[in-house]
Amino acid sequence: MSESDSEDEMEEEEQWTAVLPRNKCSPKSAPALRTKENKSNCQLPHRISEEEPEWDVSSAFVANAANHIKLKGGKNRAMQISRENKENEARGSQVDTTEEMRRRGQTLTVQGIEMFEQGQYSQAVDRFTEAIHCDPKDHRFYGNRSYCYWCLEQYSSALADAQKSIQLAPNWPKGYFRKGSALMGLKRYSEAEKAMEQVLKLDQDCKEASSKLLTSRVLQLMELGFEERQSKVLLEKFTTVQAVIAASEAQVVKHTSLQDQSGKCRSLWVGNITFEVTEKDLVDLFKTFGEIESIKVLYERYCAFINFKNA
Template sequence: MAQELKAKGNELFKQGDYIGAEEYFSQAILKDPRDPTFFTNRAISRIKLEKWAEVEQDARAALAIYGTKNPASLKSSYYLATALLGLQRPQEAHDVAVEAYELSLREKNAQTENLMRTGKETARLRESNETLKSVELLIEADLARSIAELQAQLDRGEIGQIGFNEDQSALRADAEKKIRTLREAFEISSKGEIKERVVPDHLVDGITFEVMYDPVITPSGTSFDRVGIVKYVEKAGVDPITRVPMTVKDLRPNYALKAACAEFLEKNGWAVDW
């Protein structure tokens, strides 16, 4: 019965009826709460509905059944990282994505590319959130100083209580306006409407033309992002530069370049979408 409910949910999901699919997967879970695929299927339905808190619950439930070291759990880890991003918890999302990415590489799992992109997105959001927080604290500190100066004027009798109240309200309104404007600017930037496009050439992958996330080096000495070059070598069987025969086993991690890319993305979150 539970598998029949899952099948009905899958059919509705294919039709784009995510609410109906969610309901069937919920019924399947009630019938058999030990099957992790019911939770992952409901999680993807809820991702479509942007129910991030519920997606987190489902992903964690599936991971509890699978175990985080189980390759079958990688889809659940990806859904969990996606939910945490939706909940504006980029540091947690980053930790989940990085751990799962390492497992996916070892297992040559299909989720590797999704997890790589999620890792890049968390880097951008972490940098953006920290910068926004720092600027908001500066605005709040400036407000506190202005109110303290106003209080001193009241204490010295230079202004009356009514004037103090009016000026304090004006100061708070001005600070709130600055913070709103700041958040709107960061929101616009996060959607890619404001971007710089200056990225050092040595950080850019020659296959995808994106900033590299996990660079590896070929026998000819050229570095590429792991996901792209692995796909190329598995298909072509040659070094893309020299055309000399090679295999995936010939690739070696470029740790220095990986550190440089990570540092650049940490300081320039906009570059994830470059």
């Protein structure tokens, strides 16, 4: 080997050696080293940070992942639609069931009315009870069953159903009528009077309520010691029980007694007579006992005598 060849080889080795430390890349990541002719074109690969990975959208992995996401999203959407459909079906089914139950309740009511008209009150109660189970918000079912209980003289049950019907329909007159009838059966006449008054407020033409109202007032006076005929006469004049009790005439009537005497004439002694009580008042109060022949009022003695022709 000549001296010039050795120098050329040493120079070339130095050039190769100078390339290695300049790249500072590991053998795995560094590109192939360039020769001295193109060493100026050697570039380090761009470093990608771990926080911002760069994906190859054309790679099979990315395609599979995207497809998986689409499938998952489609599946979720399908599940949501399915759930909504089921909810809609459930609501529709519930509406159908409710309507079917109402129709069955109406059918049972018709059967109950037929049994009631035949006097089969217990069987009618059973039918109305089934109707209530079908539609517990129909106030008429409770009113009908209350009437059946009243006919069976089960007044507490009749009252409970009447109050339930009023709760469901506060402006339904018949509910208060059923309540008043049940209260009269329980001999709670004062409360029955108020119930019948409420009926007439809602339906002033209800003749049954007017009759029951008078009966409840008469029974209250009879509990106070008045006779039935006396009570009716006093109520015709004073209308209410409270007004009768406050009237002095009422006290006169309450303390009267019929006395049988020999002969064709019957005489009635009336006590507690004051100047407020006129002869006409006595005629109006006692004409129901018979045809009055004469009246003798003794104000100084606070009494009067009423003579009847034929009592």
